[in-house]
Amino acid sequence: MTHRHTTITLLATVIAGVLATSGANAAQRVPHRGDAPRVDTSAMASQKTFDRFIVTYRAGTPEASNRSAAERSVAAAAQRAGLTSRSGAKGVGAQALAVKQLRKLAVGSNLIKTGRKLDRVEAEALMRQIAANPAVSHVEPDVMMRAVRDIKAPASLKAQTFTPDDTYYAKYQWHLKAPDGTLTQGNVANRGGANVNNGWDLADGNGIVIAVLDTGLVVHEDIDSSLIAAGYDFIGDSFVSGRATDGRVAGGYDIGDWTNEEPWMSECTDASNPPSASSWHGTHVAGTAGAEITNNARGMSGVAYGAKILPVRVLGHCGGYTSDIADGIVWAAGGTVAGVPANANPAQVINMSLGGSGACSASSVTGLAVAQANALGAVVVVSAGNSGADAANYSPASCPGVITVAATGITSKRAYYSNYGAAVEIAAPGGGVYPNDGSSGTPGNDGFVWQALDAGLKGPEGPDYGGYAGTSQAAPHVAGVVAMIQGARIDAGLPLYTPAEVLANLQSTAHTPTVTPSPTQPIGAGIVDALAAVMQAVEVPCDPDTEECEPPGPTATPLTNKVPVTGLAGTAGNDVLYSFEAQAGAVLSFMTYGGSGNASMYVSFGEEPSADAYDSKSTRAGNSETVRFTAPQAGTYYIKLTGSYSGLTLVARQ
Template sequence: MANRMRIGALLGASLAFACSMAAHAASTNGGLGATHYNLSSLKANGHYDRFIVTWRPGSAEQANPALMQQSMGVALNRAGLMRATLGAQGRMQAPVQAAYGRRLAIGADLLRTSRKLDRNEAAALMSQIASNPAVLHVAPDVLRHPVSDIAAPANLRPATLQPSDPQYRDYQWDLKAPSGSATAFGDRDYGGSRVNAAWSLANGANGQGIVIAVLDTGITTHVDVNTQLAGAGYDFITDHLLSGRKQDGRKPGGWDAGDWTTSEPWKSMCTDEFDPPQPSSWHGTHVASTVGAERTNNGIGLAGIAYRARVLPIRVLGHCGGYDSDISDAIIWAAGGHVAGVPDNTHPARVINLSLGGYGQCTADDPMGQAIALANRRGATVVVAAGNDGDDVANYSPASCPGAVTVAATGITSRRAYYSNYGRGIDLAAPGGGIYAGDKNSGKQVSDGFIWQALNSGTTRPVANASSYAGYAGTSQATPHVSGTVALMQAARLARGLKLLSPAQVLDILKRTAATPKVKPDRLIGAGILDSYAAVSLAIAKAPSVSQATPLDNGVARTGQSGAKGSQVVYRIDVPAGAGRLSVHTSGGSGDVTLYLRHGAPATPEDYHCRSDHPGTTESVVLNHPAAGSWYVAVVGKTAYRGVSVQGSYTLLR
């Protein structure tokens, strides 16, 4: 998540200073300083035969797969798994053997066992692996799944689509202003994201377009879906049972070959009373369409968000889901990083959408945490679905990974969708659909309870050039609203000759411009509901000129200051040579503000030397030995504020 403090170099080392504020800096090194292992993804009824091990740099094992396998064998022996045991139903189980898998892009290695282990066996093995001094971290290679969306019933689907985007008006409440206007179905829209207004500022295009990578089930051909980059994508699924291919291995192209579980071997492998057999979901096509692949203003069907961006589909989910090891490789590849055995991505993404996940707590040391950190360093914003379990997001991965922008779901009334995960780990919410009338947790399912987009009509394998549409509800649908908006933000900046925002800057803008829900949230859902227009507007807002800065006299407070949400008011204090200390404070009044400070030019949320950001209006920055000259103070409204005092003061050395 975004750092709370940033300290920049000021005009060279000679102007270095101490910047004191009550804030904390987020770790960016992965935190791989101590050996530990993560058992949080292990379920009581789960079975595991794949483990991801990060070795200490310079260790003998790190450079030698044979030694890795030997070390795994020692751990199996110590865990009591290298002897025949009595298993379920009284059957004898052979001793467990170890095998080397492959090296991941994060530098960790995949090791496998000859049979699946139950939770206790897996925990014992991981503990023994971690006891080796050469090991830094151990995690199970967990199967993740598309976030379990709720499908709209067939009777709510639009009639045969006809003539620009004729069903946009009736069905896509989620892209419009939350003004309370009546929809075609009689509901009042208080939950829209103002994408329609953002289109007046950007459409995702700049040159060849911002690239959005959608890591999901892949994409299918459809009369209303742009699959321009499908061939440039990649199928990262290595296990043939998940990919549906005859052999293990990856394959060029981001096409969705289907993920049905209605036939063998998948019916036996991955269905039960809680997860019944299902036809192919075409989940990736729906998500990609929302983010921008849906052709827009073409007289057919529905609209996508960043419709002039380029959507890069990457298949990481197949029959029964997809493994962390494959998903983490795909994240790095999507951002332009190198993955052994795969040609480098010629279309690096600035936005990566992950509408997938599963149980478990993600740390910076885990494979997903490391992959997201590497993608962030390459400038890619990684947007992740919070999950549809109605639970604390802290218990789900990759939603809880550091560096991810984590998205909850709301409905047309602006209520938190009853299924949406929640908690302190949520950054913001976006339209995901409430399913039932009034966004309640039961009752009559309504058209305005879903997010509508293109979908394939095949039950197993895809139908070529399909023309069907369907509604889904879930955080899977909320997430591409944010991803599409990020693409609009970045494209708008490029179109105006501005440099791209960093992932931390993107998150800061998304949170500062999020709208307050009309219905008070029953659980924490972050900063509010996505406001696409406000986010794009702030992303391209020009810094106030020097002449617009309000002067501050030394030690004299300017009282009664006010501003709107997202407003940026700049002040200036002139510091003489020889000053020993500079203090800038805001206090009093009501609302919530952030304080930025910069030397020589107006501070902005994207360009500053110091920052103070706490709930409320009390902010403070203190500099020792400040450089002489003009210091600019920016007070930015996280919410509307009024009656706030702004004061700057300096002391002179005697």
């Protein structure tokens, strides 16, 4: 197997328009920047020239329903702006600027193309003249968004051998494990994991579809590509798609997005976007969300591995147009897009690890598409972006209705590249790259998120694996957890959460980073916690008017079966209480060991124990204590540790 995708090529830590995004549910909060002005120029800094514009006409106007009327309106605006078919041409004999309507978007807006590319001054002049028509409610340029440009792991960090009965999970995937301080194989204390492995005891996303709007998906021995043919390629421009002709096509296949040769090198690369081989970005992102086939004795694992992944290709050579992405959002959620067959697998979760500069409002085309997806019940998860800046200035990170995700590393610290701010709802593992999640040093295994890739430098060549770091990787962790939540509710016979309820669940169950974020660079409610989120999602509240309610139990830290809790410390008089949900019949034991000092353990069923009241105890000298029940009851056991000790490990086994 080849390993070219982990050659050290730091693809650019930060890029001006490379992010992803967010807001909260449109019905739940005011957009970050309020309604946009009728002329939205906020995204124009990301491009030098423009020949595509998205115009939204007011309902009931001739332009809204008549293609010719819309084209005449824009042509008249171009004439008022003094624009002709040739740049700088004026006076007698100068030909009018050609205008053509390409199509209607799913949200009702019109996509208009001009006969030549306009510079920023010309484009802004045209949009202002378009907006002078009272029939226009909104106009914006159809800019290119890009996959969040992530940081690649060095080849030296990658396994040099691969066998089908081996797994990379133990060595590489810290990001799926509990943030309990357990040392990784790289001897780093894990404080930043998403606690997915413990959540798998309860849910795996079964019954849920996650749409990944990205570069598409490749066929890979460790990737579930069962919906790849059912996906769709929304890239209509052949220059961007890499196909021979214009037009959208069925299938969510990634055929490559390389930019290191012409015509793409001269058209869409610069210092911020250097020429590169194909990224296979969509496959890596989909793998984290759940496409990685899990527990199959090979490769990596994915978050919601029981969910189905629907690949929607919206990014190709140089990125993808806003208009294509907006249609992809609506289609993924089950909405109607003219000229495209109905989606037979509507998604309950949509992941977008992409973006660009410019604020997103409720009236922008992306904001309208997200609102429509939310109305259809889809939760839209997006990357905050890798520019180390305020996410409010990027789209779709600032869109109302999305869940925007910042990136943290293994220490729980905000990754140095991650965007931040009030637009961010939550954080998730994205990889910190350098030791202690710093901003420099020698990269290590634990600085990256690892998943499947392809070995091809251009088109697909065969299976590979690799590490990336970025908010691109953080977002699919959250998308996968959302699928676990919704799948667990289906299994429990409960209705699916609304997008607003999903956000409330994620934020209320997130764990607090060990490394406190800067108050001027917030990253939301905390780091996503899969186990806590799923447990809350399936907890049926008690209604005292219709049933008897048991009084709440004592506050205790829950233990997970066979998962050691390490590094515990206590002092005399400061007892610590834990809990464990036991099954009937199977032998149950609680053990402490390691460290120094003298700990004692008291255990009771259904209530808090004490030194005077308990079902069983272990009070030997030192820290090696064991309590064993050969015929335990089904229910909650409470474990109290007393004494003075440090470096102690506690584990429950059944």
